[in-house]
Ligand code: IPM
């Protein structure tokens with residue numbers, strides 16, 4: 001079987017890191033298994049054509065097996081309401097393809113220095129599951145602006161939206177080996193249930209879902225408190241489930257504890273579609289210099305292989321995912337090529353070649 005993968009390079013460092021991941025995935029799977037189909041999208045495309053996500057790209061995404069994306073967004077390319085155009089590529093894909101679970105692994109790899117003192121590889125290994133289609137983001141483009149005096153964005157939660165992301169989080173915990181500290185399968189519900197009824201609703205629905213997962217412990221943390229716990233006891237966490245905006249914020253904090261956004265992979269999953277991209281931005285200041293780290297996008301490619309392998313019961317892909325992750329681990333652990341964001345001088349192409357060498 002051949003898998004059609006729509007690739008969208010995007011803006012800034014997007015093309016470099018996306019092409020790096022494609023080279024690694026080809027090395028891991030051979031050129032017959034994955035059919036990469038490049039399509040346009042992003043702020044640069046918007047400047048040229050007025051479309052951040054052209055119809056032909058969206059239609060190709062609807063029909064493909066998966067999507068692999070570099071990064072999107074250029075400074076100064078904004079809509080009249082002040083919001084960024086580039087981000088609309090992700091947001092339109094999330095809402096139009098209903099990618100309701102934004103899966104963000106937070107894992108400290110051998111060879112990567114944590115900003116947290118005294119934590120070593122294996123001790124920080126959890127996943128943030130960010131609800132990706134509602135919450136405060138439901139107001140994107142729908143907020144109110146009265147006479148430029150009163151502006152509102154509404155926080156929206158639905159029972160369907162909370163139930164399905166909570167079930168995703170509990171099911172994910174069942175597929176893992178528990179928190180590093182105690183190997184306890186645990187889902188931590190991150191909210192502000194003490195203050196807002198929307199978050200009290202989020203917590204209540206997650207608690208209802210937990211009734212069907214007696215083998216998985218449910219844990220609760222307010223969004224402010226969890227930022228302290230993520231720094232003081234990162235080994236306590238297995239899976240954290242959070243509303244859209246909170247998930248956006250704590251996933252960057254989590255990434256910062258395991259080497260930074262250059263290490264931050266993401267899988268944005270719906271029932272029928274998967275978008276895989278580094279959780280970083282387009283870093284226009286270093287674009288085109290071959291200095292960006294491709295690790296986040298390569299690890300996102302591994303998440304894509306694993307997701308496709310599970311969906312299509314294709315062991316070849318699942319094994320390829322394991323090999324790509326192992327190759328990245330070995331490159332970092334042995335210092336074959338240390339990316340700039342990890343204190344090294346390896347170029348994007350050199351990191352890519354080092355991962356491909358490990359795969360061979
Ligand atoms: C992320 C980014 C996006 C978000 C932007 C690019 C739309 O910050 O994926 O974390 O705000 O969700």
Ligand code: MN
Pocket residue numbers: 248249252
């Ligand atoms: Mn973000």
